[in-house]
Amino acid sequence: MSYDLKMRVWRGDADGGDLGDYTVPVETGEVVLDAIHRLQATQVGDLAVRWNCKAGKCGSCSAEVNGRPRLMCMTRLSDFDETETITVTPMRTFPVIRDLVTDVSYNYEKAKQLPAFEPGPPDADGKRRMAQVDIERGQEFRKCIECFLCQDTCHVIRDHEDNKEKFAGPRFFLRYAELDMHPLDTHDRRVLVQGMAGIGLCNITKCCTEVCPEGIHITDNAIIPMKERVVDRKYDPLVWLGNKIGIRNKDNDGRTEV
Amino acid sequence: MTGNEMSGDAAGGLESHDYDVVVIGAGGSGLRAAIAAHEAGARVAVVCKSLLGKAHTVMAEGGIAAAMGNRWKEDNWEVHFRDTMRGGKMLNHWRMAQLHAQEAPDRVLELETWGALFDRTEDGLISQRDFGGHKYARLAHVGDRTGLEMIRTLQQRTVALGIDVFMECTVTDLLKDTGAAEDRVAGAFAYWRESGRFVVFRAPSIVLATGGIGKSFKVTSNSWEYTGDGHALALRAGASLLNMEFVQFHPTGMVWPPSVKGLLVTESVRGDGGILKNADGKRFMFDYIPEFFKAETADSVEEADRWYDDKINNRRPPELLPRDEVARAINSEIKAGRGSPHGGIFLDIASRRSPEFIKRRLPSMYHQFKELADVDITAEPMEIGPTCHYVMGGVEVDPDTEQSGVTGLYAVGECSGGMHGSNRLGGNSLSDLLVFGRRAGEAAAAYAEGTARSRPTVAEADVAVAQERALAPFSGGEKASENPYTIQSELQQTMNDLVGIIRTAAELEESLVEIEAYQERARHLIVEGHRQYNPGWHLALDLANMLLVSECIAKAALARQESRGGHTRDDFPGPDPTWGAKNLVLSLDATGTGVNLKEQPLPVMPDELKEYFA
Incomplete structure (x- = not known):
């Protein structure tokens, strides 16, 4: 089953930035990182995000999902209501490089x-x-x-x-x-x-x-x-x-x- | 947006570094090579696409194969050597298999000296577990997260030694000195992912440790980094690849939910007692025992189940046949309509071991299924199916030094070829990284020292060409309209459908036509944005490597008219002894745009080693 997910994703760099509003088609069983990847492949090709294993083993895709520090690959969309807007921002403690990527x-x-x-x-x-x-x-x-x-x-x-x-x-x-x-x-x-x-x-x-x-x-x-x-x-x-x-x-x- | 972005064509300055040895890749083999080169006195840099400690080695689960004899005193390097050669269907380079089996135990003990905490036996030694194709329990392990332990240990050692690490820095070209009597490597050209700025490394020795090619396939256990960079860099520098037709499909990848399709389920599940069942509940592996392994495989459930405790008087369960055999069997069951609801088959450990045992031995698997699929593996079976996992093929190297055909260029780990023949045994990868990483690091340092009087020099014209090539996706010209993500995803589909686990001549020919079409389209890529941390641009550059390597795989797969290990031809279903004596070797053609393929006889094993197979 698929539905349109509303997302707000922080975009910007060391000098500042803003939350951008996006609508991404997603499917049952997917995680936040899937939605980010689809956004990247179809709407914003230069959206910066770190990731590697997509299995919760490498610890690369850390970000804040609705304000809470999470691995995007281990945050399932089914944990949220389908009508809820999911906000993804970079980790706040580290300086931003670009978009969701921070200087760790x-x-x-x-x-x-x-x-x-x-x-x-x-x-x-x-x-x-x-x-x-x-x-x-x-x-x-x-x-x-x-x-x-x-x-x-x-x-x-x-x-x-x-x-x-x-x-x-x-x-x-x-x-x-x-x-x-x-x-x-x-x-x-x-x-x-x-x-x-x-x-x-x-x-x-x-x-x-x-x-x-x-x-x-x-x-x-x-x-x-x-x-x-x-x-x-x-x-x-x-x-x-x-x-x-x-x-x-x-x-x-x-x-x-x- | 804000003010500091660099436009695609801004000069931005060029950073330059001098080293003795530059290691490309920071997985197990890269870090081990860097440590060895540093300890040999070389000035070393590690250059890697991701952050330090994130390399694909972290995904390795089961363990490191090494005949330490901690569980079974009968085990020794000779048994390990024999298992490895038979697992690779005798196509392995005998010398690599020999060195690997002989040196692996010392490499594991070394990790412990550097702080690794392996699981223990009752008498306090490093514990060893069972795995497919290994006669004795041989894999040193830490639960099911052995790769993480290995990468962290090597990472901490690298940091303690003060080795320079260039993180999130991607090498796009090797630079050569063609002025001397013989061609030799002189350095590497790279960009910082973070800023998009360019870097030139000047070094007489370059070690490729870039891992595999799995990202060219749709269903894979591999991460985005696995785009065949080292394979492609080596080809373009004039080295050759071998065994590229042999791609390992791991029998057990997750099949559901869709977002994790292909994600690895460790072989330890079977090593620790898990069995495979089809939709009828039948333990089907007994129907798929090949002639080659009949003498050493149990033919009844009773014998198979006794084996876990008594390996001397019983034979191995068929679930622990080498990976190629198990993957093909699973594929057949699914095709015959006996699959699970989501198109896999069942892997069951819940009915065979206690929840406590499962949680202690397989904590990551428990966690992975619980978190990602809502499945409690201590209470119900897992649904699994084959997933592209590993490429046996890679850069052709000298077994003792890991030097390729190009002077000063070394290759180790998954991007090198020969060690695993046509099929790799589980657990032999991590030990491969350590054994040959160390050898390459030492050889690279020794060679670099010898060049003190005549260091190779980088030609500035080559740097300019490399820079132009790297910036090309920003200025694709009038016809530029192709999205790199789209081509990548179509390539993945092609490789999955036409160059997958079961192959035919017609489909392979079709794949080559499609790959050529993608190559043409990839000349007209367009990427948006600027050079600062731009994944679209990064992919555009990686894509060229994926396409080149995919062509190599398809070409070699079409040429090899037999089925062996990780290469199964529906139109040539059995192994052929004539092919069993040959390697297929690929190199770049004179125009630099296509690949040439030639047959080459296998190196001859000395008589004293032949005796193990009598």
Whole structure:
């Protein structure tokens, strides 16, 4: 079954732009990205949009659909009433390049600042051993498809450009947590995640968790435990005293601060 | 609109960069090549059409095939080599298949050292799962999102090493130095998608890692990037392609809803116990066991079901035959009228495994069907059908260094040819990317170092020609009226209908006529707008590559008068031993507008390897 979908799509560039009104024929079972593609193929050949897999796996087609951060390929038209006008705008937290395409280089810069995984030597047979149960937390975080919707929705940077320099955002707290919980990693990044990455600015409103298309429990499983680990290291009076008089606690065994 | 757009003909300046090795493509093979070249001391750039980490490798689901022996100590490189050659119906380049099987385990362990978190066995080692055509459980995996794990690991490694990445930058031409005694590569010409501005890369070594050609087909699991860029760039630079008639149709793609038609359903569903049923509820694969695989395939339901736990005393279920066999069987069932409501057949794991098992082993599939088709795969069967997935054919390369016929030009991964013969086994792609990516990166760095005294130079006239070619769609002339989207969609329909899973001479001839007509129409393209992030313009440039590669596929498919692997001819239904000893090699003709095809004998396997097939 097909019907005519009314759409409003933001068009413009860094200097500004406007919502354009369009009517696109669509079919049952289609998603917002299908409608955008049809618009591109039949009405506005130069409509700029990022996409790759169209299967919710690559995280390229992030935008705001009726104001909500979504992957366009995973937003089904059947979730809306056929008479409803669907408004598609670019992610607001990042500078617009053109139309629905934004400059997400902020995220790639933050990735560069994060010290990589550093394992110890492998076992005698050249292999490494880890129990499944010990890597499952990390595996949840590694489901991240880097759509940056969590970054887009995070109010610390959404309307506060000046916070970007000192705040890495939920996507990278996920990465800090993944490495901190990796059974074989030898680096301690807790000073970094608090300092340069600014985890303290997060006040756990869980907006990131709500928009994550992979359903990763960003706040509960990554950010809160990381905050606790930072606090344990930095503010626990016994740890402080221990450090002061040179007693090393087990928490630091096999780890080097970076 | 606003003020800063560049018009199509604005000069806009020309950016220029010098590197030792330029890798085109940032999927698994491109990143692995870049890492290897960097570690060998080269100055390396990665140039890719999308953002870093979005390459098609993320779509790989099942796993990386490597005979690590973590599940079955009987497994080793020799068994893997044999499986690979037999899966490719013996048309693989034996040396590539050998290197691949020997080196894959080390490449997987390396990923773990760089931070990959593979699923584990009970004793803490990397877990390995069953897949079609592999004798033992051999695929290192992370649920059903192994490709994502691989790309992220390689991406993070690339970033940690500080390798320069040019994202959303498309290469449209290779530049050569034709002044020296031998032709050699000198660089590449590209445009920034974001601004439309042009870039010249000057480098003695170029590694093509651009992936496949699937976007030329209507029903495909491939993304927009898969327009055969590397295949076409190599041809135009004077290299040759082989095995182009072999296109893999993955047996299980989604068939409904229409917007996801072709989207991949991982083979792991079958590896983990899923079975195929027709509309009558019959498990039909037992009717389609070919002579070639009879000795190693179970012929009863009981034996097939015992195999999952006891591989020594039972033979493999027929659902786990190589992909070409399963895709043809599904196609036959649908044609015979025993298909599902939406024109597929049923893939059932719900009745065979517990919901917990399915959700743990196949989380992405559960999610994908739930979100996109309203189907709960733990409670009901999936509807699936064949989808264009992979091209076995690609640039003809030296097996040890991956250098093409053009000095300084390398090709790896899906855009290279020879490794997989006429049909690729599932899981062998990811390992292919790692093994040959590393080899190419090292070879490219070594060659570049050797050119220190006589670096190839880019001719400015060639840059001007490349620039003119790239801008042509903006100034199509008086007859310009063709929309690139329209031609692309008609080409996809043609390839699907006439060069698809089952082929005949008459249809292939017709396809060549149609492709030629599209090529003519593509000379009169018109695109609207300006150069800044303009998808219509980008497609107009990609379209030339799609048309050239489609012509190669159709031509080779018409020439090969037999059925083998990913090439099935209705008019020549069986394999022919004479054809089994030949490759078809394609190159650009003297005018540069068409392709030439020649037959070439297969490289001869040494006797000590022949013994595995006795």
